[in-house]
Amino acid sequence: MIKKNGFFFLVFFSFIACSISAQPSIKYWDKAGYIKIGAGAVMPGVNFSDATINGMYAKNGFQIGIDGNYMIAYGLGLGLDLEYNKFVFDKTSFFQHSKAETIKSKGGYSSTKFGLNILFNVPILLASEKFVINFYGEGNAGLRGMNIPEIDLTYNEIANKYVEVSYRARANTMGYIGYSAGLQFLFSNKYGINISYNAVLPSRHSIKYSARMFDAAGNLYEQENYLHDLLDNKGVQIGFMFIIGKK
Numbered sequence: 001m002i003k004k005n006g007f008f009f010l011v012f013f014s015f016i017a018c019s020i021s022a023q024p025s026i027k028y029w030d031k032a033g034y035i036k037i038g039a040g041a042v043m044p045g046v047n048f049s050d051a052t053i054n055g056m057y058a059k060n061g062f063q064i065g066i067d068g069n070y071m072i073a074y075g076l077g078l079g080l081d082l083e084y085n086k087f088v089f090d091k092t093s094f095f096q097h098s099k100a101e102t103i104k105s106k107g108g109y110s111s112t113k114f115g116l117n118i119l120f121n122v123p124i125l126l127a128s129e130k131f132v133i134n135f136y137g138e139g140n141a142g143l144r145g146m147n148i149p150e151i152d153l154t155y156n157e158i159a160n161k162y163v164e165v166s167y168r169a170r171a172n173t174m175g176y177i178g179y180s181a182g183l184q185f186l187f188s189n190k191y192g193i194n195i196s197y198n199a200v201l202p203s204r205h206s207i208k209y210s211a212r213m214f215d216a217a218g219n220l221y222e223q224e225n226y227l228h229d230l231l232d233n234k235g236v237q238i239g240f241m242f243i244i245g246k247k
């Protein structure tokens with residue numbers, strides 16, 4: 001489980017530091033922007049990770065993202081977000097529930113997101129713009145692709161109609177809504193460090209996949225099917241940012 005205590009402690013510490021010699025400047029970002037590159041841990045939601053016959057068997061993984069944001073005025077900005085999430089597949093639990101004799105799997109759940117950002121910033125000047133702490137909140141919405149792991153199972157022909165069953169991903173695109181919040185340490189109006197918490201809100205989606213099945217006589221059966229569940233997740237990121245257009 002991702003621990004948020006350290007993140008909130010860092011936010012609290014930053015507020016204390018700001019109170020010593022702080023000078024809020026809501027116009028700090030006017031007509032400027034930044035490119036942010038970050039990575040961190042990602043955790044699937046309850047249904048997405050549930051290790052039952054109706055669950056999705058996803059486990060904690062990693063995420064990599066890049067943002068480009070431009071601030072219009074008074075801390076308000078717009079931007080674009082590209083992010084890749086990779087979740088580990090709980091092969092052991094799935095195998096136990098499948099009642100199969102053998103299992104082979106490749107990969108895990110993977111998701112690529114592309115969306116729009118709407119954000120609000122509260123910059124705190126600590127050293128005449130040479131060192132700035134920026135608190136921000138960001139809403140995200142866009143499109144998301146989702147792939148399942150490749151899974152091959154074998155069964156005893158006495159216990160099961162099919163002796164070989166294979167699951168493969170199909171192209172999947174769906175919408176998503178999420179948010180992120182965090183703080184940034186900015187240096188000399190040129191670069192900075194970003195620490196953030198992010199989440200995709202719960203919403204029910206369908207993931208299309210194909211199933212190929214052979215019976216004991218060697219007959220092939222194919223079908224297209226869907227997984228229906230909530231695909232929410234949350235995570236933390238740390239990364240670097242490069243400020244553009246700030247003098």
